[in-house]
Every structure is written in C-alpha cells, then in structure tokens.
Amino acid sequence: xxxxxxxxxxxxxxxxxxxxxxxxxxxxxxxxxxxxxxxxxxxxxxxxxxxxxxxxxxxxxxxxxxxxxxxxxxxxxxxxxxxxxxxxxxxxxxxxxxxxxxxxxxxxxxxxxxxxxxxxxxxxxxxxxxxxxxxxxxxxxxxxxxxxxxxxx
Amino acid sequence: xxxxxxxxxxxxxxxxxxxxxxxxxxxxxxxxxxxxxxxxxxxxxxxxxxxxxxxxxxxxxxxxxxxxxxxxxxxxxxxxxxxxxxxxxxxxxxxxxxxxxxxxxxxxxxxxxxxxxxxxxxxxxxxxxxxxxxxxxxxxxxxxxxxxxxxxxxxxxxxxxxxxxxxxxxxxxxxxxxxxxxxxxxxxxxxxxxxxxxxxxxxxxxxxxxxxxxxxxxxxxxxxxxxxxxxxxxxxxxxxxxxxxxxxxxxxxxxxxxxxxxxxxxxxxxxxxxxxxxxxxxxxxxxxxxxxxxxxxxxxxxxxxxxxxxxxxxxxxxxxxxxxxxxxxxxxxxxxxxxxxxxxxxxxxxxxxxxxxxxxxxxxxxxxxxxxxxxxxxxxxxxxxxxxxxxxxxxxxxxxxxxxxxxxxxxxxxxxxxxxxxxxxxxxxxxxxxxxxxxxxxxxxxxxxxxxxxxxxxxxxxxxxxxxxxxxxxxxxxxxxxxxxxxxxxxxxxxxxxxxxxxxxxxxxxxxxxxxxxxxxxxxxxxxxxxxxxxxxxxxxxxxxxxxxxxxxxxxxxxxxxxxxxxxxxxxxxxxxxxxxxxxxxxxxxxxxxxxxxxxxxxxxxxxxxxxxxxxxxxxxxxxxxxxxxxxxxxxxxxxxxxxxxxxxxxxxxxxxxxxxxxxxxxxxxxxxxxxxxxxxxxxxxxxxxxxxxxxxxxxxxxxxxxxxxxxxxxxxxxxxxxxxxxxxxxxxxxxxxxxxxxxxxxxxxxxxxxxxxxxxxxxxxxxxxxxxxxxxxxxxxxxxxxxxx
Numbered sequence: 001x002x003x004x005x006x007x008x009x010x011x012x013x014x015x016x017x018x019x020x021x022x023x024x025x026x027x028x029x030x031x032x033x034x035x036x037x038x039x040x041x042x043x044x045x046x047x048x049x050x051x052x053x054x055x056x057x058x059x060x061x062x063x064x065x066x067x068x069x070x071x072x073x074x075x076x077x078x079x080x081x082x083x084x085x086x087x088x089x090x091x092x093x094x095x096x097x098x099x100x101x102x103x104x105x106x107x108x109x110x111x112x113x114x115x116x117x118x119x120x121x122x123x124x125x126x127x128x129x130x131x132x133x134x135x136x137x138x139x140x141x142x143x144x145x146x147x148x149x150x151x152x153x
Numbered sequence: 154x155x156x157x158x159x160x161x162x163x164x165x166x167x168x169x170x171x172x173x174x175x176x177x178x179x180x181x182x183x184x185x186x187x188x189x190x191x192x193x194x195x196x197x198x199x200x201x202x203x204x205x206x207x208x209x210x211x212x213x214x215x216x217x218x219x220x221x222x223x224x225x226x227x228x229x230x231x232x233x234x235x236x237x238x239x240x241x242x243x244x245x246x247x248x249x250x251x252x253x254x255x256x257x258x259x260x261x262x263x264x265x266x267x268x269x270x271x272x273x274x275x276x277x278x279x280x281x282x283x284x285x286x287x288x289x290x291x292x293x294x295x296x297x298x299x300x301x302x303x304x305x306x307x308x309x310x311x312x313x314x315x316x317x318x319x320x321x322x323x324x325x326x327x328x329x330x331x332x333x334x335x336x337x338x339x340x341x342x343x344x345x346x347x348x349x350x351x352x353x354x355x356x357x358x359x360x361x362x363x364x365x366x367x368x369x370x371x372x373x374x375x376x377x378x379x380x381x382x383x384x385x386x387x388x389x390x391x392x393x394x395x396x397x398x399x400x401x402x403x404x405x406x407x408x409x410x411x412x413x414x415x416x417x418x419x420x421x422x423x424x425x426x427x428x429x430x431x432x433x434x435x436x437x438x439x440x441x442x443x444x445x446x447x448x449x450x451x452x453x454x455x456x457x458x459x460x461x462x463x464x465x466x467x468x469x470x471x472x473x474x475x476x477x478x479x480x481x482x483x484x485x486x487x488x489x490x491x492x493x494x495x496x497x498x499x500x501x502x503x504x505x506x507x508x509x510x511x512x513x514x515x516x517x518x519x520x521x522x523x524x525x526x527x528x529x530x531x532x533x534x535x536x537x538x539x540x541x542x543x544x545x546x547x548x549x550x551x552x553x554x555x556x557x558x559x560x561x562x563x564x565x566x567x568x569x570x571x572x573x574x575x576x577x578x579x580x581x582x583x584x585x586x587x588x589x590x591x592x593x594x595x596x597x598x599x600x601x602x603x604x605x606x607x608x609x610x611x612x613x614x615x616x617x618x619x620x621x622x623x624x625x626x627x628x629x630x631x632x633x634x635x636x637x638x639x640x641x642x643x644x645x646x647x648x649x650x651x652x653x654x655x656x657x658x659x660x661x662x663x664x665x666x667x668x669x670x671x672x673x674x675x676x677x678x679x680x681x682x683x684x685x686x687x688x689x690x691x692x693x694x695x696x697x698x699x700x701x702x703x704x705x706x707x708x709x710x711x712x713x714x715x716x717x718x719x720x721x722x723x724x725x726x727x728x729x730x731x732x733x734x735x736x737x738x739x740x741x742x743x744x745x746x747x748x749x750x751x752x753x754x755x756x757x758x759x760x761x762x763x764x765x766x767x768x769x770x771x772x773x774x775x776x777x778x779x780x781x782x783x784x785x786x787x788x789x790x791x792x793x794x795x796x797x798x799x800x801x802x803x804x805x806x807x808x809x810x811x812x813x814x815x816x817x818x819x820x821x822x823x824x825x826x827x828x829x830x831x832x833x834x835x836x837x838x839x840x841x842x843x844x845x846x847x848x849x850x851x852x853x854x855x856x857x858x859x860x861x862x863x864x865x866x867x868x869x870x871x872x873x874x875x876x877x878x879x880x881x882x883x884x885x886x887x888x889x890x891x892x893x894x895x896x897x898x899x900x901x902x903x904x905x906x907x908x909x910x911x912x913x914x915x916x917x918x919x920x921x922x923x924x925x926x927x928x929x930x931x932x933x934x935x936x937x938x939x940x941x942x943x
Contacts, residue, residue, distance in 0.1 A: 039403075075173035095829065101404060102351045134871075135350060138877065
C-alpha cells in the first residue's frame with residue numbers, strides 16, 4: 001500500500017492504494033469515474049486514454065503509485081463549467097460516435113493532438129488516432145469532427 | 154411544421170457518451186457485490202477426468218466455486234440452438250448438448266469449466282489458478298475442410314455433420330448447367346472473423362432472496378429473448394420474477410444477440426450465494442469465447458449463354474459452426490444465406506447445399522450481415538469471373554442480368570417488392586468516375602503500383618423476420634416487434650420499444666418518427682429500451698430490423714393514439730370522429746375553427762370520469778388514459794440493395810494493398826436520419842474492408858487460437874481507410890408503411906467482394922481473404938505478368 005495524492009479533474013484526491021492498482025481501475029473503481037473505459041488487456045484499443053500532466057496516456061498501462069503528485073484529466077473533466085469542449089460538440093455534430101464505448105478515449109486522444117498540432121491534416125489525424133480502435137464509425141465522422149474542432153479552437 | 158423524418162438531427166444520446174456518463178454493464182457496481190472469474194479449458198478437445206477445487210475453496214476471499222456437477226445437480230439447462238434445420242434426407246439436424254459449465258468434455262479453447270466467486274476480482278483470479286482440472290487430451294478437429302473426414306467430436310454425430318441442407322432444385326440446376334454455353338467455377342473461403350464489439354461482454358446477477366426477484370444486467374442486444382431463453386430452457390429463474398437489463402451496450406454486431414454460458418452461470422451463482430455477482434470479460438476471453446462469424450468454404454458453378462446471360466447457379470458450402478450450435482448459428486448459413494446466393498440477378502434456376510460441421514473451435518454465430526455477406530461474396534466473386542470469362546464489361550454484365558421488373562419472384566425464396574438496380578449502378582459509375590479508371594491505372598503504374606477496380610452489386614433481405622416467409626421455408630417462428638406509446642398527462646411521451654440500441658441511435662431515429670406522427674417536439678419524447686421490466690416483450694436488434702419492424706410498430710402505436718384522440722376530441726368539440734383531421738399535433742373539426750392540441754387531449758384522457766356534477770371530457774364507453782401498444786409482424790422481408798465500387802493500389806514490392814477510392818450507392822428505401830444512416834454505412838464498410846484485407850480468426854493445428862489479442866488480430870484503424878463517398882437512390886419498401894428497408898449491415902455485406910474484386914483485378918491472380926501484404930506478395934511472385942516497371 002502507498003499513500004498518494006493527485007489532482008483529478010481539478011479536485012485534490014488523497015487515497016491509500018495498493019502497489020499494483022492500475023490507473024484505469026483506480027479511476028473506475030475507487031473514484032467512480034466510469035467514463036474511462038477498458039476495452040482490452042494489451043494497451044491496444046485506447047478506450048482508457050486520459051491526460052496525465054497534459055499529455056494523453058493509456059491509463060490501463062499506468063500504475064497509480066507512479067502518478068503520485070500528478071494532474072489528471074478524464075473525459076468527465078473535459079467540459080468546462082458545463083460547456084462541452086469543442087471536440088465534444090464536433091463529435092456530436094459529425095456523428096463521430098455510435099455505441100460510445102471508444103468515445104472517451106478517442107476524444108481525449110484527439111484533444112491531445114489539437115494541443116500539439118493546431119491544424120492537423122487528415123493524414124495527421126488518422127495517423128495520430130491509430131492507437132484508438134473504433135468498431136462502429138469507420139472513423140470518417142471522427143476525422144471530420146477533429147478537423148471541425150480544430151477550426152473552432 | 155417541417156418533417157423530422159428525413160432530417161439530419163444530432164443524436165439525443167450523444168451528450169451522455171461524450172461526457173463520460175454512459176452507463177455500461179461494467180460501470181454498474183452493487184452493494185455487497187462479489188466477483189466472478191471463469192476457469193476455461195486450455196485444450197481444444199479433451200475429456201475431463203477430474204475437477205478438484207478443494208485447494209481453491211480454501212484460498213483467501215473465496216465464497217464459492219461452481220462446476221458442471223453443480224449446475225447438473227441444480228438442473229440448469231444447457232445452451233440451445235434456436236432454429237431447427239431439416240436435412241435433405243428429411244432428418245432433423247443433430248445438435249450436441251451444450252452445458253453452461255463443461256462437465257465431461259471440453260470442446261474448444263476457452264470452454265467454461267468452473268466459476269470462482271470471491272470477495273474481490275483479484276482473489277477470484279488467484280483462486281482460479283488453484284482449481285485443478287485433469288484432462289485426457291484428444292486430437293482436435295480444427296479445419297472446416299477436414300471436419301467431415303475426422304473423428305466425431307460429439308457422440309452420435311457422425312462426420313461431425315449438424316445438417317446437410319438443400320435449397321432449390323439440384324436436378325434442374327445440373328440440367329441447366331449441362332445445357333449452358335459456358336460454365337464458370339469458383340472456390341472460395343469466407344474467412345473466420347471475431348466480432349470485437351469494443352465493450353467486452355459482462356454480466357451482473359442480482360438475486361433478492363426477499364422478493365425472489367432476479368435481475369441480470371448484461372451486454373445484450375436482445376434482453377427479452379435472453380430472459381425467455383434463460384427461463385424456459387436454462388431454467389435459471391421463472392420469467393415473471395426475472396428482469397434482464399441491457400443498459401448502454403458498447404456495440405454488438407450480432408455477437409450479443411443471445412445469452413451466453415456466462416450469463417446463465419452468473420445469474421445462477423447470484424441465486425446460490427444470495428449476493429450480487431459481477432463478471433467482466435477480459436479482451437482475451439472475448440477473443441476465445443465470444444461467438445465468431447463467417448467461416449465458410451464454398452464451391453460454385455454458374456452457367457452462361459455466349460452473350461452473357463446467367464442461366465443457372467449451383468452452390469455447395471461447408472459452414473463451420475465451431476464446437477456447439479449457438480442460438481442463431483443454424484439459421485445464419487441457411488435461411489439467411491441460401492436464398493441470397495442469387496443476389497439481385499434474374500437467374501432462372503439454382504440450388505444451394507449447405508453442410509454445417511462441428512469443429513473444436515469457438516462457436517460461430519451471426520456477425521454483421523449474418524449469411525448475407527457470405528452469399529454476396531460468393532455471387533459477386535463468381536459474377537465478376539463470369540463477366541471476365543466472356544470479355545464483357547463488369548457494369549454491362551451486371552445490368553444485363555439485373556432483375557428489372559418488380560415485384561419479382563426469385564427462383565429460390567424471395568419475392569422482391571421494389572428496387573431499381575441500374576439506377577444505383579449508373580450512379581456509382583458516375584461518382585466513381587469509372588470511365589477514367591484506365592487513366593488512373595496508368596498513373597499508378599508510373600509509380601510502380603498496381604491499380605485495380607472491383608464491383609459489388611448486392612441485395613440483402615432485412616427486416617428480420619416475417620413469420621409468413623420464414624415459416625414457409627421451415628423456420629419455427631418469425632420475429633415481430635412491439636412498441637408502447639405512453640402519453641403522459643403533462644403532454645410528453647414515453648415510448649417503449651422491443652428493439653435495442655447499441656450504437657444505432659434509436660433514441661433519436663424513433664423520436665423523429667414519433668415527433669412527426671404525433672406533432673410533439675423531440676425533446677418531449679423519450680425512447681426507452683433494454684429493460685424487460687419496462688416495455689412489452691420485444692425481439693431486439695439485429696438483421697437490420699429495428700426501423701422496418703420496430704419503427705413500424707411504433708408508428709402503428711402512434712396511429713392508435715391518434716385514433717383515440719379523434720374520438721376524444723370529437724366529443725370535446727361536439728363533432729364526429731370522422732370529421733376530425735389530425736395535423737401537426739392538432740385535432741381540427743372540419744369546416745370549423747374548433748380544435749384541440751394533442752397535449753390537451755392527453756390531459757383530458759387522464760381527467761376523472763363522470764360522476765354527479767363532474768363531467769368527463771371522454772365520450773361514453775371510452776377508457777381513460779392515453780397509452781397504446783402495437784405488435785408488428787411484417788408481411789415480407791425488405792430488400793436493401795446497392796452498388797459499391799472500390800479501387801485499390803497494390804505495392805508490388807511489399808504486397809501491401811491500399812483502398813484508394815470507395816464509392817457506395819445504396820437504396821435503403823425511406824431514410825429517417827441521413828446522418829445516422831451514413832454512420833451505419835461507414836462502420837459496415839470498415840468491418841467489410843477489415844474482413845477483406847486484415848482480419849482473420851486463426852487456429853493452429855492443435856486448436857489454439859493464434860489471433861487472441863489486438864497484437865495478433867488486425868483490427869482496422871483510422872489510417873487504413875480513405876474517405877468514403879456515399880450516395881443513395883430510393884425505392885421505398887412496400888412491405889412496411891414507413892417504406893424503410895434497413896441500413897445496418899449493407900456496408901459489411903457489399904464491401905468484401907468489392908475490395909477482393911479490386912485486389913484480384915490489380916494483381917491478376919486469385920488470392921483469398923484477408924488479402925494481407927504477405928499473401929498478396931506471394932501471389933504476385935507466382936504471377937509476375939501483372940508487374941509494372943516503376
């Protein structure tokens with residue numbers, strides 16, 4: 001067990017956790033932040049992507065104890081005072097989601113792309129999102145959404 | 154008021170998914186919940202000689218362990234094959250018992266043997282390691298092609314043959330083939346796929362020993378049917394005390410239409426320990442134990458006249474059912490496959506023989522398209538080879554053989570009500586710029602790349618399943634749909650549907666129908682599904698049925714609401730019901746300025762009845778309340794159709810294939826929400842292109858699944874696709890009042906042959922699905938005639 005403290009979606013959290021607790025399980029089971037999903041066991045699907053100190057990370061591959069002192073944003077914390085992030089709006093407008101399971105990871109991953117590249121090309125978007133699997137949309141609505149959001153940010 | 158039907162409207166369900174507030178089964182945690190972990194077979198085929206859980210029972214946190222012996226003792230029934238097929242010799246299909254926990258033998262890697270229930274998941278997993286199972290390992294039967302010549306897996310099922318089914322007249326087909334000017338033959342493999350809905354399966358059983366009520370939360374496309382099967386066949390719990398909830402479900406694609414062994418066992422375990430029990434599959438468990446899809450090998454022969462008319466088609470298919478016959482497994486390669494081998498062509502005589510075999514692999518069941526992708530791949534591959542064999546243009550050959558007059562009775566089963574096949578082909582030719590293809594091929598050649606073009610004109614039978622049609626060819630039941638439209642006194646509307654949305658956007662599409670029908674704003678309409686305690690019995694979502702069947706049931710319930718509203722408003726407006734017009738949410742008395750809104754009528758329906766001085770607004774004899782139910786059994790299938798044209802570029806140095814252009818022109822009849830329809834097509838295309846180029850469920854000779862993770866099974870990703878171009882033509886269905894034909898499976902049905910025809914056109918030699926870089930490179934090496942100099 002270890003005592004950790006971190007800032008999640010702007011709130012300070014202090015907890016005792018066991019050494020082998022994954023960040024994804026910690027968010028889901030200890031904090032009920034179930035928007036972060038787990039879709040595989042090999043860090044391939046990307047449904048669990050969150051932001052760790054501002055960068056996208058697959059939370060199923062991080063141990064919570066290693067995140068001590070860091071700042072984390074999950075899908076629940078992306079909207080600002082109830083106003084959806086431009087990416088969330090764009091995903092809605094361009095039908096960038098269907099069943100919604102990959103969506104939190106997809107949006108968090110795309111949000112990191114737009115932090116790093118303000119105006120990505122279609123090729124750059126598709127290349128960046130290679131680590132997020134969606135089985136429903138064929139990715140076309142997602143790519144449209146990311147482009148549109150970039151133009152509005 | 155502008156019509157909601159036909160409008161691009163953003164989805165009502167999106168906000169919760171986009172803000173992390175979706176509620177999937179794995180997100181649910183109940184007070185006092187225990188955790189389950191399954192012990193699964195590491196062998197493809199073995200006799201179980203002993204299961205010893207004595208060590209495991211003593212492990213920390215273990216509450217109980219259940220095995221095949223336990224469920225046998227408690228008379229829990231096995232899993233069922235839902236559709237009886239009769240072989241051509243008149244005998245019923247042969248189906249082995251499929252216990253929810255294996256007792257005497259295991260028949261595929263991943264077969265469930267025991268479940269450990271513990272206080273934490275970690276404790277359950279650790280204890281599962283201590284369950285000692287002794288096996289006598291036998292030689293596994295793995296390959297589809299070997300099954301009939303191998304030792305019988307199941308006692309009493311010779312040749313591992315479930316059934317030997319024949320559709321059509323084989324004698325007349327052979328005769329017509331013998332008279333043909335030319336016969337074209339083809340051998341095809343339809344590769345095994347693993348559905349891979351992004352949400353892994355999960356179940357939570359919650360037994361309340363006080364009320365004796367059992368609730369099962371589960372990842373399912375079909376909660377009412379799941380409850381029925383688990384009550385009637387698995388004997389888990391009586392139906393009236395059993396609630397099945399399928400909350401937000403993260404994709405299904407057919408793999409979640411029926412209860413799995415884990416659902417049965419988790420519900421049972423919860424009853425046994427009188428506590429909630431939760432199980433969530435790991436992805437590797439999904440790969441091993443979710444039902445797989447496709448897995449056919451086929452031989453087909455088609456007869457031609459010298460001028461390019463098809464005269465006869467003969468098909469012989471071996472369909473791999475895997476280790477057991479899953480619930481929809483036997484209907485998929487028969488009723489959903491055989492009738493569709495004719496495609497959208499006028500072929501006067503045909504026969505289709507399907508031999509379904511058991512192997513020591515995961516059970517195979519419906520996967521997006523279910524039977525229709527296999528039929529379409531077959532007909533569109535052989536049609537392409539037929540046109541080539543007589544040197545005819547692919548488009549011209551198709552047009553010459555298309556059905557052109559409707560309704561058209563095909564020689565096998567289907568009576569096709571409407572369509573215009575040349576219209577979608579012509580539109581696809583135009584959008585894909587077919588006439589300049591050879592220029593593009595030459596441009597690619599300059600870069601050292603091989604370019605090819607592939608056509609796929611398809612038809613599907615959707616709106617599953619009209620009783621009259623499926624029962625005429627031997628099915629025991631049809632599949633209707635239900636709806637209840639409940640007007641609340643304050644004027645908003647709760648709509649209950651037996652369909653289930655797991656990505657399809659029903660909360661929006663169905664609200665558009667209700668909004669138009671009743672003149673109520675969409676924000677005042679709630680579509681409720683996925684809970685057997687709420688709505689009437691329904692048949693769930695698969696087979697592109699939700700709109701054509703479920704949407705129609707909703708529309709019919711709305712019609713009944715309007716009928717009642719006419720009676721009530723006539724009474725209130727002092728006219729006759731036949732003199733009331735209903736438009737845009739208002740009941741208007743003809744030739745007057747008197748009217749009532751539907752909200753006023755709804756309120757009036759909930760006012761008290763007549764008593765003394767209190768005057769009821771309801772006419773005498775009319776019951777209070779405003780709630781109507783409709784059950785709809787369609788009169789026929791609906792027949793979406795279309796033409797897809799694919800262009801690929803193959804890198805001759807690496808064998809890598811890239812889809813460069815993809816054009817889809819589809820006829821889905823009436824479209825309610827074009828944005829949602831586009832999304833369905835895009836998603837289907839990704840799965841179909843995935844089948845053609847990347848995905849393959851592969852077992853080694855010992856029956857180990859060698860593609861059991863995302864490291865090994867190639868899921869299509871964002872950088873695998875070009876921008877798809879979609880267009881529509883429209884001929885409304887006549888089999889349902891909405892005119893809807895269904896759109897959920899078209900992309901996955903049409904695209905595999907479009908892609909493969911393009912790849913084969915590019916490299917000039919046959920290659921099987923998936924056309925991976927390795928296979929294409931090898932095929933090119935063996936046939937260098939197509940190579941171009943860079």
